[in-house]
Structures are given as C-alpha cells and as structure tokens.
Amino acid sequence: MAEDFAVRMVDITKTFGHVTANNKVYLELKKGEILSLLGENGSGKTTLMNMLSGIYFPDSGQIYVDGKEVVIASPHDAYALGIGMVHQHFKLVDVLTAAENIELGLPGGPVVDRKAVAAKVRQICERYGFDVDPDKKVYDMSVSEKQTLEIVKTLYRGANILILDEPTAVLTPQETEKLFAVMRNMRDDGKSIIIITHKLNEVLAISDRVTILRKGEYIGDMETAKADARSLTDMMVGRTVTLNIRRDTPIDPQRRLEIRNLTVKDAEGVTRLDSVSLDVYAGEILGVAGISGCGQKELLEAIAGLQGTVSGSSVKYRPTGPEGPAEELIGQTPRSIAEKGVRLAFVPEDRLGMGLVAGMTLVGNMMLKEYRSGKSPLVERRHPHDMAQKIVRELDVVTPSIDTPVRKLSGGNVQKVLVGREIAMEPTVLMSAYAVRGLDINTSYTIYRLLNEQKRRGVAVIYVGEDLDVLLQLCDRIAVLCGGRLNAIVDGRTATKEEVGYLMTYLKKDREAGA
C-alpha cells in the first residue's frame, strides 16, 4: 500500500522564531497524480513544499519518498531523490541561453556539449508538449517561457516528483491552459505533481486530489471529483472566528476619494490594475481583499503618487465632501501632494524598505515626512524628538531608547513606530497595506484600535488585508480585487467569509458590480 505513494509527509512541524508555519502537517502524493495544495496566503503551503525540496529543514516529522524514510537537507538531496521544485521567483541567469541555464552546475566533461543538451531538451519537449528554444537567451523570454524553462530544467535533472509554486499567477488564461495540458501529459507519463494554488477553478480543472491547509494546520484532503467550489472554500477559509474587534457605525460618511478608471501597467507592460473605480468615504474603514498580487500594492501606490498610471486614470481628493473643491492626485509626486496640503498617510507593505529608514534612529524616522517644513536649512529635531517619545509612551514601543536604529526593533515595534508616525501627521486619508502581517495578537489589536480611532476622527481609512476574519469584523465595506480588477464591493456587516473568499477567486462577469 505504502509503495503507491510517491511522497508521504507525516507530522511535519516547522517554526520560525515564535511563528509556527506548519503544525503537524500531513500530506501524501500518489504516484502519477496531480495533487493541489490549497490554502490562503500564509497557510504554510510554500513552507511545507520548501521542506520537501530541501530549502528548509523540518523541526520534527518524517518524510517518506517511495516508501522509504529520507533526510532532505539541501536542494541537492532533493534532486537525488527525484524531487524538483519550480519556485515563484525563477532561478535563472538572464544572460545565459536556455540550454546553458539547464546545464548550469551539473557535473560533466570540461566542455558543455551544446548539441547533446539541445537534443535532450528537444526530446523532453516533444515528450510532454513543451516549447523551448535551447539557444534563446532568458532575457528575451516571456514569463511563461521562463516558467516552461524552469519545468524543463527540473525534468532534465531527472525529477519524477514536481512541485509547482503558484505557477499560474504569472500566466494568461491561454498560457495556463497550455501549462495544464503539459501537466496532464507529465502525469500520464508517470510523474507525480504537486501544484500550490489558491485558485479554486484551477484546483477543479487540473487536479486529481486536493489537500487543504489553513493557518499552518492540515485540514483534510479529498478527491477533486467529489469536491466543488463551495465545499473547498469552506475548508480553506474555515469557520468564522469571533475576534471582538470594535466596529462603530460610520458617522456622516462623506465621499473623500473618487477613484475612476485607475489602470496601472508594470515595466513589462502587464496590466496590474485594470480600470478600477471606487469611492472612499471619510469616517469609514474600507477593506481591500484579494489574493496577493492582485493589484493592492498598485492601487495604494498610485494614490500616493508613487506609481505611474495609464492615461484616463483619475483620483480626486475632496477634503470637504462631494460638493467641495477637488484635487487631482494622479500625475503628482508624493512631495507635491503633501505641498498641496493633502494629508495622506501611507503605511506600506515593505515597512523597513519603504516606510522607514532601517539604519536611522526613531527620531530620524519621525522626520521623514516633515523634515522639509519651515524655512531654515537645518532640520528641526525638537518636534520629532517629542513625537518619538510620545509614540514610544503611548503605543508601548519596546526599544532601548529613541536613538536606537529601527532595524534593531522587533517587527511589531517597527510597525508601531510606522503607524504612530503616520497617524501623528493627523491625516485625512490613511492607507495601510498588510498592517498586521507578522504581528502578535496584542500588537494587532493595538493597530485595529488605532485605525478605529482614526475612523472616529473622520479619516478615510483604507485597510488592505489578507485575513478575512479581520476584514469582515473591522471594515465597513470591503472591495474585493481579483486579478487587478474590482470584482465587487460588499458590506462588511452582512457579507460572509465564503462569499468574499469566492469573490477573491472567481471573477464576476458583471463588471459594474461595485462601482
């Protein structure tokens, strides 16, 4: 019986510091099947697979490959066992050709026999229906070509067990279809495949079985044929947990931001945010839900003046309600926005790489947004000094002193410093991205409390979040993004977790849903 399994992972536990990423997780992969590993962001899917591919090492638990218990301490060990993983961030050298990347680091004669490599690559391609030009340079390849190359690379190195980490996140629907076709070919050839995903339609379309993780715990597995989108959503998001977050009814909400046709393309020309139209009201918390990378970052950065937009995009700021004067924010820089008197606070996702200067002290970081004020060429230190002291006192920031570089603070304290500074500017709009990611329970509640205070003060608060329980209990309305589009806006008080989870993964045809 046990020989039927290509891989069995039993009671796998992995912790990072105080965070338990996997808690006694169980996974089995049968020979010649496609298994979906399903779960929300942060449910521990990638961590689990990284232990199978030798990137991390489990704290406890056993791994069996072909029925035998094995120790996988490095990617090298994984390859020796026939396990290959395609990561979300491709590990390819840009200036080398496909064949060179495939051959990189392998043992062999002093000269790379390009013809032999190319022949073998072609053989793999023909067998499974890939399309790879061995002589093409990686920098000339599209994202999907690079992904194909990564898969061919793992096969070339003899992988029988393939792990694909969210392979479709970067693909168009057509490319996804193509990928699924070769995955089926590989399965029919006897390869065993694990696909990490949080898209339900893909689970249903491609996999034979599905294993579900939630918050680092193993929830269960089932035959895909017996599952449907509803049942999978239920297992993925779980039962609603009561968090006791306070939520007041908004008092006199006035329209403060009018977002119209906001479209953002990245450097490669891929549309990241697709004509989003949305209103943000003063005195309410607007939640933004979505799978990671669905345009949340672009939405906030475009409003803050940090992101180029496609013409036709517009964000109007109305400090005194819908009838009052308006300020167009698109086309401005963060500096000009501030100089026009728009008090826009922004708590970005990358706290130490964007919101704060890691090597500077608390006091130095307090100055970041206000150092320009005043005519003197010298920076004013008294006010930031007092401000740092006040934040440390009021938010219980644990730090040796206010002259400690913020790099040395723990994650929760870093976030308190950042949020504290942004609130101290007495904003009229407060945007936050993943404000409680990686924070402990107490600090998270401090952040919720601060956001609620701002809401009561009449600030328009935007909360981009990933935990649906929090979104549903903190926010007044929730905008659900899916693939860069606004899928729907739901009422935070009446929407259910399943509904939002569903909207995150299935794009509604009705585009007018929320606008």
Next chain:
Amino acid sequence: MTKHEPFIHIARRDGLAWWRAWLIRLAAAVLALLVSALFIYSLTKLNPVKVYAAMWEGAFGTPRRAWITARDASILLCIGVGLAPAFMMRFWNVGAEGQVLMGGCATAAVLIYCGRSLPTAALLGIGLVVSLAAGALWGVVPALFKAKWNTNETLFTLMMNYIAIQLTCFLVAKWENPKGSNSVGIINQQTQAGWFPAIAGKQYLLNVIIVLAVAVGMYLYLKYTKQGYEISVVGESENTARYAGISVRRVLIRTMAISGAVCGLSGFIAVAGASHTISTSTAGGRGFTAIIVAWMAKFNTFVMILIALLLVFLEKGAIQIASQFHLNDYASNVVEGIILFFLLGSEFFIQYTVRFRSHKNKKEVAPS
C-alpha cells in the same frame, strides 16, 4: 535526523559597544605594525623599534617637520571630507584624484594669468571660486549620467581621473617655466602673489584652519541640515526616499557637486597654500588614499582626522627612514598597505560574530 550544517556559522552582530569596536581596530593596527616591523627587519636587519622611533622623528621631530605633516594631513583630510557626502549617499566617487587636480589647475591658472594685475586677496578669492567650480564640474558629470542612465559611477569617475591627469600634463606643458623644464616651477616666486599668507608667523596655519573649518562644516551639514538628511535617506534606501517625496536625481547631482567642489578646494589649498606649483603630483595619489580614509572613518569627519594623520605620519616617517637607512621612501606605501589591509579586515570582526556550532543545535531563525 541530522542535518549537514556548516561548521562555522557567521552572523551579523547586533551592534558592538563603540569602545569594543575601537579595541578591535586598535588590535588590528598593532598587529599590522608588528607585521610591518617584521618586514622592515627582514629587509634591513635593523631594530624595528629604532626604525619606528626614527619615523616619529621624521614626522614630528622638529616644528617644521610637524608643520609639514600637518599641512599634508590637512590636504588628505580635506579630500576625505569631500568624499564623505558621496559615500554616505552610496555613490562611489573614486574620482577625487581628478577633482583635486582640476581644482589645482583652476587655481594655478588664476595665479598665472592674473598674478601681476590683482592683489593676493582677490587672487585667493577668485581662485577659491574657480577651484570649487572646476571640482564640482568634474563631480557632476558622472552624476548626471548616473541619474539619467544609471551609468556605473565607479568606472566613470575612475576614467575622469585620467582625463584630468592628461589635462594637467597639457597645462603644465603650456605653462612650463622655464621653457623645456617640463614643469611649471614655483608660480609668482618673487611676488608671492596669490599665496596663502602666513598667520602668526606660521606658514601653513591657514591651510589647517581652512580644512578644519571645512571638516566641521561638513560634519554639521551632514548631521544637521535638511540636505544632509536627504543624503542619508537616499543612501539607505532610494525606495524610502521616493516614498518621502525626495527627488533622488536632484540629491544625487547636488551632492556630487558638493563632493567635487570640496575636492576642488583641496586642489586650491594644495596649489595656493602648499606647493605653489601644479603638476600631477599636486594630487599624487592622495585622491585614492582619501577614499580609504573616508571609507574607514564611516563618513565621520572627526575620525578622518585621526586616520589622515596616521597615514601622513607613516609617509613622513618612511621618508625619514629611507634617507637614514638608505631605502627608498616607497617603504611607506608598503607599511601603509599592510596597515590598511589589517584595518579593513578588522571591520569584519566588528560587524560579524563567528560561531563554531555543534551539530546538534539546528534551530533556524526567521523565515526568508
């Protein structure tokens, strides 16, 4: 389950008490002097202690020697101070040599062409301005290309040095005096027009005063002004700078203008205040040495004073032992190199801890 973990584990330190850091540096310096002593002994069979004593004699033995040491250290310091803002911005300005020469050439031009017609005060005033401008120009050109096309600044500034060197050679040939000597000679030797005046009878006091003023000024600029604040934000993270509404390009260009200008000022001091002539040895490699001074001082201008003094002391001392013990004075570069190698290496032990860990302990910290 056993995991094959590296036997040696290197981890970043959380920060070391300043006195322990300096203790490590001191230990490195002592070690370097021991190695140098061994080197000197093997070469000359002389008692290294005597040699070091002779070096001290050479650098500080007479008031005049001490003043020359101070003069040369102050020029090295001035260049280092000029480099500090660029390095703080993480802009690799290795073009100080050229920026100094351009400042020197500009000063020499003023002294030569206006030496008869203008009084010393005016000559110094104009010389100061044009040398600042020349140095700034040499610094801004690579910055412009960096800002616009992200052209590698290390290589660009490096090449600018040699353009400046050839330009200097060109001017020397043009201005040579007397004809055929291939040197400019002492400019305005009779009139001393455009020379730094002696203060309180001390010929080089003005040099030292100016440089100390610049050093203090730069310290204050970097630490207390809005522009200095912008420089450190850009140096730490360009992303944060954009978030805070700082124009990275503007800061880049402005800072390199300042950096180049201060290096140009060093050329002004070297020509009008010290050698009263111009040649490629007006910079003489000090533009490169100053890079090391600025880097090792971690942009702290006061620490630079210490390092600049140490290096010039070595140089002067080596010249002394060279003449006393019939070596040539390149010995100083060898000792300098050895000391710098050790100091550079010592930074590792300040930044990192090395642990030899047992195989049983396999806790990992922090996810990637």
Next chain:
Amino acid sequence: MTQLISLLTSAIVFGTVILYGAVGEIITEKSGNLNLGVPGIMFLGGIAGLAAAFFYELHAAEPIGFVGLIVSFIAAVAASALGGLIYAFLTISLRANQNVTGLTLTIFGAGLANLFGGSLNALAGGVGQISVATTSRAYRAYIPSLAGLGRVGQLFFSFGFMAYLAIVLALAANWFLNRSRVGLNLRAVGEDPATADAAGINVTRYKYLATCVGAGISGLGGLYYAMDYIKGTWSTDGTIEALGWLAVALVIFATWKPARAIWSAYLFGVLYWAYNYITGLSRASIELFKMLPYVVTIIVLVAVSMRRSRESQPPKSLGLSYFREER
C-alpha cells in the same frame, strides 16, 4: 608606410601590456569581483619577475637566458596570484569593501615594487640601476628569419614570445568563458550568485579561483613591461600604474569580452602613440592625445548604459558581495 608599420609595432607592444592586465581582470570581474588592484598586481608581477631574474643572474656563474625566463615567469605569476589572494581573502571571506580593498592593493603593490625596484641592486651591494640583461634578451628573442621578411616580418614576427602568448591567453579566456563548463558556471556566479548557489555551484570557491587566476594573468602585464617594454630594468616613474588603469579601462571598452580586448588593446596603443606620427604637434597637445583612450572608454561606458544592450553589460553582481544567509 614605414611610419605606419612603426606605429603599429609600438602599439602592439603597448597593447600587450594592457591586454594581459585586462584579460586577467575580465576573468576576475566575471566572478563579480571588481578588483581595482590591477595596477598593484601588475607592479607585483613586474617586480617579482625582475627580482627572480636578478637573483638568478647574480648567483649563477653563467646565467642562461632561458632559465632566467622560466624562473622569472613563475615568480611573476606566483606573486601576482598572491596579491589576488589577499584581495580575495579580504573581500570574500572577510567581506571588506571591494573598491577600497582594490585601491589598497594598488598602493601596497606599487610601494613594494618600487621599494625593491629602486633599492634591490643597492641592497645586494651593487651600484646603479637594476638590470637583468640576459633574461630580458630571452624575453625579447624572436625568429630572425621571420622578422626579416620585410614589412610583414616586422609587423607580425618581430616581437618576443609574450606578445603572442597574450593573444593566445585572450583567445583561450574567450573560449573558456563561452564554451567550457567551468566558464559557464563562473559567468553564472558573477551574474547571479544566488541562482548559481541554488544550482549547486560553490560560489566562494569560484570567486577565489577566478580572482587568483585573473590576478596571475594580470601580473604578466607587469612582467612583460619590465622585461620587454623597458628591457629588463626598473623605473619608478609610475608608468605601470597608468597602464594598470588603462587595463581597467580596456575591460570596459571591450565590454567584458576577452577576444574584443585584443584589437581594443592595440587600438589603445595606436591612440596612445599616434602623436608621434602626427607632425607639428606641440608637447602640450601630445598630452591631450594621451587622453584619448580614457575618453573613448567613457563614451563606450555611457553608450552601453544608454543602449542597455544585454550583451554588453557588466556582470550583474559586479562589486557586490554574496552571503548566502542574507538572501
């Protein structure tokens, strides 16, 4: 025509010095290490070769040129590789800054070389300048029957063996980087050490080896300069340093391709010596002519950054250290 031949001949001699420096530096930089110690390494190679030949000629009753050649060649390679090892240890193992370490190596190498170059003879009890005539003759030996073939002979066959070795080394380096397995891995290390690491390449070992081997080759430039260019003597005028920086410039000009470095080196030589063959130049304008190699290098550098051609860029991780735990 005679003038042109003579210009090309001197350009080839000049180019050979910097070609060695550049080929070595290309191999080093392909591993991601920007070694600004090239001038220092060339100094080390030059003085080590010279000193070895000097002691051999001093102690041998009847010095044989060929033996002197072998001894000095080995000494030069060993000393410059050792210089590379100092740089590698500081920047790779002790994680010191590459630029600062390289500049220090240049100061150190120049000091050591000029110290011995200037006083070796005196230390050994001799009088006047150091000279290794016998060995130098061996370096400069050519086949008279071939060199006598008129202009062709003068242009192609009138050089010592090291001029040809430089071409062979450059072509070999080109083949090594583009065709061999180790060269492929090395390029990956310089481009993207994290990916190379994940592919099972020992990044540290590659960086060490590339830096030491590269330094060994660069040092031959100093040896050629001492033995052939200035005929087995020493001069403390700093020419090696200027040539060393030109070698760094040549790396950029050749856009990190050893084969391109061959003709580029000779072009630099032509640009450098062109003033000799243009009549009516003042001594001042000669100095402006010598600026040309650096000016064209800047133009190439800027053009490369503007065009963003992926094939002509510096190795992506050039100048950066790689530590696995900080990924």
